Amino acid sequence: MNAATxxxxxxxxxxxxxxGRVATYGDIAxxxxxxxxxxxxxxxxxxxxxxxxxxxxVNHEGRISRRGLDGSDELQRYLLEAEGxxxxxxxxxxxxxxxxxxxx
DNA sequence: CAACTGACCTAAT
DNA sequence: CATTAGGCCAGTT
Numbered sequence: 001m002n003a004a005t006x007x008x009x010x011x012x013x014x015x016x017x018x019x020g021r022v023a024t025y026g027d028i029a030x031x032x033x034x035x036x037x038x039x040x041x042x043x044x045x046x047x048x049x050x051x052x053x054x055x056x057x058v059n060h061e062g063r064i065s066r067r068g069l070d071g072s073d074e075l076q077r078y079l080l081e082a083e084g085x086x087x088x089x090x091x092x093x094x095x096x097x098x099x100x101x102x103x104x
Numbered sequence: 105c106a107a108c109t110g111a112c113c114t115a116a117t
Numbered sequence: 118c119a120t121t122a123g124g125c126c127a128g129t130t
Contacts, residue, residue, distance in 0.1 A: 025112050045111060069111095114124085
């Protein structure tokens with residue numbers, strides 16, 4: 001099992017996240033079958049050109065993660081709000097309500 | 105080839 | 118709720 005395969009599997013899971021819902025990096029890794037690869041999710045999403053709803057992925061706090069590069073974090077927030085995902089005053093998403101969990 | 109880095113997470117304190 | 122400590126592993130330096 002090489003790294004590329006793992007990333008592809010994760011991207012599959014990301015692609016399965018329904019509109020208006022969000023998932024954490026850890027969730028994606030877990031659902032993809034790689035419980036400890038949360039970081040690689042970020043690596044996978046960083047790759048340009050993949051047609052996946054990367055904006056539905058946030059960290060376990062429900063916040064936008066990324067090192068503020070060219071304001072893509074704002075784009076992410078915009079896209080989520082456009083899907084009906086609300087942010088609280090602290091810039092966090094109510095994971096209780098929007099988190100996409102199909103099993104725990 | 106060793107060391108560092110990072111779109112992270114969890115558990116313990 | 119805040120902080121710390123540890124884990125995890127592919128990329129990059």
